[in-house]
Amino acid sequence: MKSAEKSAGKSAARGTARALRTPGGLSVRVDVRAVTVVVLLLVAALAASVLLIGTGDFPIAAGDVLKTLLGGGDAGQQFIVNELRLPRVLVGLLVGASLGLGGALFQAISRNPLGSPDILGLGQGATAGALVVIVLFSGSASEVTMGALVGGLVTGLSIYVLAWKRGVHGYRLVLVGIGISAIVTAVNGYLMTKADLVDASRALVWMTGSLSGRDWAQVWPLVALCAVLVPLVLANARGLRMMEMGDDISHALGVRVERVRMLLMVSAVLLTAAATAAAGPVSFVALTAPQLARRLTRSPGPNLLPSLCMGAALLVTADWVSQRLFGADQLPVGVVTGVVGGVYLLWLLVTERRAGRI
Numbered sequence: 001m002k003s004a005e006k007s008a009g010k011s012a013a014r015g016t017a018r019a020l021r022t023p024g025g026l027s028v029r030v031d032v033r034a035v036t037v038v039v040l041l042l043v044a045a046l047a048a049s050v051l052l053i054g055t056g057d058f059p060i061a062a063g064d065v066l067k068t069l070l071g072g073g074d075a076g077q078q079f080i081v082n083e084l085r086l087p088r089v090l091v092g093l094l095v096g097a098s099l100g101l102g103g104a105l106f107q108a109i110s111r112n113p114l115g116s117p118d119i120l121g122l123g124q125g126a127t128a129g130a131l132v133v134i135v136l137f138s139g140s141a142s143e144v145t146m147g148a149l150v151g152g153l154v155t156g157l158s159i160y161v162l163a164w165k166r167g168v169h170g171y172r173l174v175l176v177g178i179g180i181s182a183i184v185t186a187v188n189g190y191l192m193t194k195a196d197l198v199d200a201s202r203a204l205v206w207m208t209g210s211l212s213g214r215d216w217a218q219v220w221p222l223v224a225l226c227a228v229l230v231p232l233v234l235a236n237a238r239g240l241r242m243m244e245m246g247d248d249i250s251h252a253l254g255v256r257v258e259r260v261r262m263l264l265m266v267s268a269v270l271l272t273a274a275a276t277a278a279a280g281p282v283s284f285v286a287l288t289a290p291q292l293a294r295r296l297t298r299s300p301g302p303n304l305l306p307s308l309c310m311g312a313a314l315l316v317t318a319d320w321v322s323q324r325l326f327g328a329d330q331l332p333v334g335v336v337t338g339v340v341g342g343v344y345l346l347w348l349l350v351t352e353r354r355a356g357r358i
């Protein structure tokens with residue numbers, strides 16, 4: 001407790017925190033730097049979204065995009081912007097936000113910067129569910145989405161059960177996740193060898209992770225899920241931050257540790273599985289977004305809201321870069337995030353090793 005108070009005092013002394021008093025006499029501590037980072041990330045995400053909507057085989061200037069979104073523009077621009085490109089951008093924002101928030105939750109629960117859905121195998125589990133539907137049943141797009149969601153949930157539940165031993169320890173969770181990931185990856189390889197040429201091609205495109213062809217049918221389920229889970233997660237942010245000090249201290253401060261941990265893990269699994277079901281297994285956003293957000297805010301704790309905004313900004317920016325450099329829908333966004341995330345993972349491993357933490 002004393003160390004936490006000292007840390008808060010140092011933060012306030014640096015000018016990054018301010019104490020605000022409400023009319024009821026309550027004092028609320030606001031991290032000015034974190035709020036500023038959130039606002040800047042939101043601006044960056046919206047700016048990248050406008051540029052992305054204007055990018056394609058029929059380019060539209062940013063000013064015309066804004067005018068069309070506000071109800072102006074000619075009939076052709078309205079159709080291209082509102083029917084073809086806006087749903088894709090909204091899916092990108094929601095998927096990036098879901099992955100960023102899910103990654104922040106897993107890293108905070110495991111107390112490990114490598115504790116992300118990419119490392120734990122949740123993306124591979126969702127992929128397995130989708131492959132089962134594609135290869136064995138030749139299912140429709142909606143059935144593939146449901147299969148991916150079920151696969152992610154089953155994988156998350158398996159990891160939690162196998163990692164349980166009088167609670168869930170961070171490194172045990174990561175190690176079990178790595179093992180599950182290896183098993184599910186082998187299953188995915190087996191399913192691909194059993195698929196015919198058409199189903200294999202369809203599965204390969206889905207496994208790359210792409211926003212191409214996304215429409216309003218993918219937008220509304222993500223909107224509904226985020227509308228429920230994001231407020232629920234943010235409401236438990238205080239308990240999650242206390243849990244980073246250890247289960248015993250959290251219990252002493254009145255936090256129901258296992259209840260909060262289970263609730264947040266289920267939320268993280270649902271966010272990750274839904275994002276994977278909507279856009280395929282987009283690599284490394286869940287790993288890099290929380291880390292980059294923490295480095296920008298320089299604030300301890302899970303940084304849930306900055307991670308959410310960082311994930312959204314990262315994904316739409318990566319999709320815009322892929323279209324600008326390689327043309328519309330020539331390079332799936334999962335390839336770009338995979339390359340960037342792989343480089344970041346190598347840098348993170350080297351940094352953690354030098355610090356003696358791995």
